[in-house]
Amino acid sequence: MTTTTEPTARVLGASLRHVLATLGEPLVRVLAAPSGLGVEVADVVIHDPEDPPDAHPGDLVLVIGARGRSAAGAIRAAGRSGAAAVAVKNGSAVVNVATDAGIALIEVGHEARWEQVEALARGVVDAARAGGEADSGEVLGDLFSLAQTIATLTGGLVSIEDTASRVLAYSRAGDEVDELRRLSILGREGPERYLAMLREWGVYQRLRAGEGIVRIDERPDLGIRRRIAAGIHAGSQALGTIWVQEGTHPLTESAEIALLGASRALAPQLIRHRTLPSPELRLREDLLAGLLEGRLDVESVADDIGADPGKPAVVLGFSLPRDRAATDRQLRRAELVHLITVHTAAYRRSALVSVIGGRVYALLPDLPEHAETRILALAKEIVGTAQRHLDVRVRAALGGVVPHLSEAAASRGDADRVLAAMARGHGTADVASLADVRAEVLLSEVLAFLGEQPRIRDPRLADLIAHDAEHGGILVPAVLAYLDAFGDVRQAARELNIHPNTVRYRVRRAGEVSGIDLDDPAQRILTQLLLRL
Incomplete structure (x- = not known):
């Protein structure tokens, strides 16, 4: 059975943007919006796939009896009727169907109750009909x-x-x-x-x-x-x-x-x-997350933020250390989001900021030519301000500048690689781009790969590590310092703050314990890599 309110007098209602902002994650999330988020939702209707389609232009159609691909028919029918959006569970399987049908697709959370979704959405639409959008303030x-x-x-x-x-x-x-x-x-x-x-x-x-x-x-x-x-x-x-x-x-x-x-x-x-961000801020956060995760098409996002999708863009990534309590880290991350939002908006009106997976990302679209120097200065300014006011070390990574907004995910990938290398202890700078620390990033990724491959091990080095664990842990650091110094025992001694003869003895002793020949180039590079794991 399909139910509607006011089936005869079709009136303008709330924007899809406001409906989504009010419901918010984890209740719902946008998977596709081929006509943008400014479309008007005039009514909320419940559709049972066993009944014939009865949607009207401007409807938000809640498909309650089908999940995933079984909802494809209802989505196509809603698109043909001119409905504003369709909401389903397990919606990731039908993103292409909704896009082809020209209708926005909303995925309803697995644990969400349909009556809750209907009540909230209908409240927004009814309030808009009464003369203004409902206040979606904090729920206490x-x-x-x-x-x-x-x-x-x-x-x-x-x-x-x-x-x-x-x-x-x-x-x-x-x-x-x-x-x-x-x-x-x-x-x-x-x-x-x-x-x-x-x-x-x-x-x-x-x-x-x-x-x-x-x-x-x-x-x-x-x-x-x-x-x-x-x-x-x-x-x-x-x-x-x-x-x-x-x-x-x-x-x-x-x-x-x-x-x-x-x-x-x-x-x-x-x-x-x-x-808790405002509804508008939550929506802007979801726009960036949807763009970077491939859930929203570039044209819709560009239209919503007033950006030119054909101009260069860049993504900046920011991370906080994980050495604080979860509640303290969450609070500081929220403050960091506000700080980044203010700084990036001053640089680009159409900038977007969002938290994804514990990191904070900022998208800067509509870049002029040769913007890299200004972006680096902006990132350093943000990090410096954050560290002064939040009393915590903040690190920033600059993704590569990409020629079009559609490639923003690639820029984010560069930023993620730099942040991952920083988290593993490679590189000392608080702000860097992939070009600045490419060697450190590649080494970090090689070591991460080796760490996931237990078969790539040398038992001789395992013997050396075990011996070190039982005898004070002095041989492995000496070998690494010696290799890092290209065999210069005086430089290695300065690094370890010991006498050069002590370095010579420990390196020779490591060879006796393990059987590794550090004069052999292949064994030397293998030792240098595996001892860093």
């Missing part, structure tokens, strides 16, 4: 749910605030609410006269200082009941506070333990709240 339902859980565990009344004392969520309450909580919830932020007292008492200083419970005694003269509070942190960065007010009954014996656990559990939620 999870925070309210967590606040209620904390209230149950502590026996108190809970509110969750950000670092500016704005109330993000709170638990249900009865008549035992005190004046501070009542005014905070009504005003969505703490009243200034109460905040000033908390600052005077040193409460905020203790909350920012680190992990721990802060206790605030009851002050009947001020209308304040007893409270406990805990700061929410990502590493050393404060994200917010959980407040638990005591009601008519005392807090539970385990309230402080529960509050401490909640403050740790809430960190990812507040990071998500803080870093």
